[in-house]
Amino acid sequence: MLTKFCLVFGAATVLLTSRVRSSAVTRHKRSDDTNPLELVVENLSKQVSTLTAEVTVLKTKIASDEKDVAFYAWHSTNPIAVGPLGIVALNYALTNIGGAYSTLTGVFTAPVSGLYDFQATFMTHPSSTNKKVYAGIYIDTRMVSEGVADSQHGYWDQSTIRALVHVTSGQQVMLRNVLGTQAEYYGYPYTTFSGFLLRADQ
Template identity: 30%
Template sequence: MRSAAVFLALLLCLQWTWAQGESGEVTGTDTETEGGNRQEEVQFEIQGVGAAHDQSSSQTNITPDIWAELKELRDMAIEQKVELRNSKSKIEKLEQENAATQARLTASESKNAVLEARMSSYEDVVKTLQTENKVLGATVTASNNKVEELRRDNTVLESRVNTSENLVAELRRENMVLETRMSSSENEVAELKRENADHPKVAFSAGLTDAGHVGPFNTEITLKFSKVFTNIGQAYSPTTGIFTAPVRGVYYFRYTVWGVSTSTWFGAHLYHNEKSMAFNEDYNAESSHVSVSNALVLQLEKGDVVYMTLHPGRTIKDDLHNRTIFSGFLLFAL
């Protein structure tokens, strides 16, 4: 019986030692030290058991509670083994968590390096933007100054435009007045044109010839005043020497005849159609310059003719000085 108890005690001690080694908490020198201590304790316990066996040999009474104590020791060993296993699991879990945390820290450090690089790049960009902002600020300031200058110029231009608009309005009013006057003048001109159309401008003046003496002739001839000075309205014909009235009206006629031949008669007739309206002549007794002239106002119908003739046996003269002339013009139409 005692031998079994001693064996059981040794077995428990060995189991306790094995549990301590399996927990992994002690390694190397600590394990060896703890093993040595455990061996000494086992020897001590064996010696104690041996001493107790020897003593029990001499004694007759055995402690009845040894098995209860051994059971308590076994239960304690089992509990410590369970606690060691739980501690090992917790340690493994903590190691895993530590590894994961280390990996996260590594990833965080990588991300932090990337973020630091980005931050450095952002700082460079910010510096560039700040420089550009300063430049833009200077540009904006210059633009604002230019805008203010343009506003002032615009104010001056608006004032000038307003003045110009007022001047234009004044000119428009004056133009309207001028247009009214122009319209009135145009109406007057149109009226004058109508009046002139009804009352044409007619005037003529012509000299007889540059050849000297004309005549005498045996018959009465029409004098052709070929040197035309004026012939407004073209009513006088230098080819025929006849004036034809273009309109019905009152006309003024004048003529001058010059004679220089000694002891001769000179003179001329003025005819309206076939009627002699005036006859002037004179006798030149001496070799001198003698002339006769006359003038009259005649009312003519459109198409009437006025001309001058040289009487038979009469002589007249003209030269470069235009001493014998025939003139006429329209006073007013009827």
């Protein structure tokens, strides 16, 4: 009886061992096991995705930096004599980010298309040759804002004008004497012209 039990127990042990080994072999052959090479490829793919995202962010930042445009100018001498319909060319640019404003011509040339904010202030005084002066902000030949400063009553007068407008790349913006007669503006920081890009076109 004991001998028979030993034989049965031994046979069961052999069968169980065989099944465990078979299971181990079968597990190595499962399709959901990961190949070491596949792990390397997966990790590299994740790194590439991360680097691609970083490059995209950097490109966006560079594009944004390239679109920074702003200027602020006034005249270093006094008075500023401007001929009929002439440009008020302010020769000192305290700020000129992007270099789009010319201190030689007084013209701002838009480097990119977008929404811009322009502002101009001009002054006249009682001893000026022209006690009443006009000025306007122009986009090419189109006036978009106009003002007047009048010192005929014996006191200094200053006027500020502004224009929030869309400008296309290459268009020129300037401060101009709007009358067909000569104008004399008070110089230094009392007559200024400034502008900046508020939002570039996408």
